[in-house]
Amino acid sequence: MLHQLTVPAQAAGQRLDVWLESVLDGCTRSLISRLIKDGRCVVEPGVSKAGHFLKGGERVALEVPEIEPMEALPENIPLTILHEDRHLIAIDKPPRMVVHPAIGHQRGTLVNAVLGRYGSVLPNPDGSDGAWRPGIVHRLDQDTSGVILVARTTAALTFLQDAFKAREVNKRYLALVAGKPRADFMEHAGWLGRHPRDFRKRAVLPDGSADAKEAYTSVVVLERRTGYSVVEARPKTGRTHQVRVHLAALGHAVLADPTYGRSATWPLVPVEGQPALRRHALHAWTLDVPHPDGGRLKLQAPLPVDFVPWVSAGLSPRAVR
Numbered sequence: 367m368l369h370q371l372t373v374p375a376q377a378a379g380q381r382l383d384v385w386l387e388s389v390l391d392g393c394t395r396s397l398i399s400r401l402i403k404d405g406r407c408v409v410e411p412g413v414s415k416a417g418h419f420l421k422g423g424e425r426v427a428l429e430v431p432e433i434e435p436m437e438a439l440p441e442n443i444p445l446t447i448l449h450e451d452r453h454l455i456a457i458d459k460p461p462r463m464v465v466h467p468a469i470g471h472q473r474g475t476l477v478n479a480v481l482g483r484y485g486s487v488l489p490n491p492d493g494s495d496g497a498w499r500p501g502i503v504h505r506l507d508q509d510t511s512g513v514i515l516v517a518r519t520t521a522a523l524t525f526l527q528d529a530f531k532a533r534e535v536n537k538r539y540l541a542l543v544a545g546k547p548r549a550d551f552m553e554h555a556g557w558l559g560r561h562p563r564d565f566r567k568r569a570v571l572p573d574g575s576a577d578a579k580e581a582y583t584s585v586v587v588l589e590r591r592t593g594y595s596v597v598e599a600r601p602k603t604g605r606t607h608q609v610r611v612h613l614a615a616l617g618h619a620v621l622a623d624p625t626y627g628r629s630a631t632w633p634l635v636p637v638e639g640q641p642a643l644r645r646h647a648l649h650a651w652t653l654d655v656p657h658p659d660g661g662r663l664k665l666q667a668p669l670p671v672d673f674v675p676w677v678s679a680g681l682s683p684r685a686v687r
Contacts, residue, residue, distance in 0.1 A: 367468040368566055370624070371426045378422035382407070382414055386428060391472055393430065401428060406565055427566050430468065438467045443479035448665050453522040453658045454503075454515055455484070458667040461511040461645045465502060477502065480516055504530055504604065512539070512650025512667040525658045530604060536654035538683055539599040539609050540588075540669070542647035542676055543618040544627070546595050552585040554612040558605045567625055568607040570615050581605045583612040586684050589677065594621055596677050598651070598684055609648060621647040643672045652683050 369390060377385050383402065387395045399416045401407060406429040409418060449456040457476070464471045467478065480501070503515040503526045517523035529535050556570035559578030571578040582602040589596040595618065599609045607626070613619060614626040621627065623646035649670055657663045669677065 367430050367464075367471060369426075369428045369430065370566075371428075373420050373422050373424045373426060375422040377420050380420050381416065382409065382418040382420060382426070383416040385420060386426070390428075390430075397430075398428070401430065406430075408564075408566065429565055438475070438477045438481060439473070440481035440485070441473060441478040442482045443474065445479050445483055448513065448667060449663065453519060454517050454526065454663075455480075455501075456653070456663075456665045457514050457516060459506055459511055459514045459650075461509050461670065461672070464508050465505055465514070476514070484518075503527060506650055507607070507646075507648075509645035510539075510648045510650060511670045513653040513665050514650065515653070515655070522658050526655065529656045533602060534656055536652075537601055537604075537650070538652040539601070540649045540651040540673070540677075540681075541597050541599055541609065541613060542621045542643075542673070543595050543597055543613055544593075544621060545618050546590045547585075547587050547597070547616075547618055550587045552587075552616050553583065554585075554616055555580070555582045556612065556615055557581060558608060558611055568605070568611050570611060579603070579605055581608050581612070583609055585613065585616065588681060588684065591676070594676075596681070610646065623647070643676065645672070647673070647676070649673060 371389065373385065383395050383398045386398045387393055390398075398407075402414065402416045407414060408427045410425045446458040446460075447455060448458050457480075459465070459476060464475045465477065467473075467475050501517040501523055503517055503523065506512065506514050515526060517526055554570075557573050557575060557578040558568050558581045559571045559575055561567035561569040573580070580603065584600045584602070586598045586600070587595055588598055597613075597618070599613065601608050601612075610620050610623055610626045614623075619627040622643050625646075627646070649667065651667060653665045655663050655665075666683070669681070
């Protein structure tokens with residue numbers, strides 16, 4: 367789990383490890399010190415030490431590895447349900463919602479919300495009883511909004527995860543990107559792996575690299591606007607940060623993306639009275655997936671409110687080409 371934080375003015379003078387312990391639930395000082403020593407912490411512009419004294423205003427990133435299964439608590443958090451049947455639930459995940467509980471994010475996650483609405487009868491990936499990651503089929507980044515699936519039975523979970531692994535699922539993302547692509551159709555097949563110099567990032571690496579996996583994304587340009595474009599990205603594989611990395615590699619980074627965009631603070635403020643875009647402009651728009659009962663289930667998440675000022679009314683996915 368990657369935590370990206372801004373040091374408040376009142377934390378000036380504190381040690382980095384002490385401050386991180388105070389703001390991340392479940393992270394002990396010894397764990398934080400070990401992660402810093404392992405190079406998993408950045409105080410921009412570079413890797414820092416546990417004893418670094420803060421000035422206030424710095425941007426801090428800390429990567430905490432996934433923890434062992436833990437008990438997730440049900441919470442009464444509203445959910446937008448796109449589809450529900452005896453096998454699965456399709457949810458329109460809002461931006462800023464973390465999917466799985468983790469150190470520093472033990473409450474307010476999608477799992478907590480699902481448990482609050484459906485109880486602890488949903489399956490775990492290993493088929494055991496309990497409340498850890500109940501039925502979550504696939505992942506979305508914290509700032510990515512849109513369609514995500516939750517299985518209601520162990521059989522459905524296995525069926526859907528196998529469909530993703532076999533690349534039988536058609537995913538389409540709506541993205542606002544920098545610049546105006548010359549072509550209406552683009553594609554990128556660069557292998558993806560961890561960035562060699564920045565643990566927070568993934569990068570395009572030479573084909574066949576030991577720590578990389580093959581990845582493919584096609585892109586259709588829907589609109590060209592002043593200073594940016596609206597595109598539909600169609601990832602065939604499902605690698606971490608794939609759409610964001612491939613679009614950046616094509617020269618058209620996702621707007622407001624602090625990791626792969628051209629600025630960590632890219633304000634996108636529309637006309638007065640409309641919401642500003644304060645997260646990377648990526649939305650899991652549609653999902654076409656095999657259904658356990660046969661046939662296919664086609665889902666579409668409405669445009670999130672912070673996208674509405676930036677795209678034309680009535681925008682719809684393009685036909686497959």
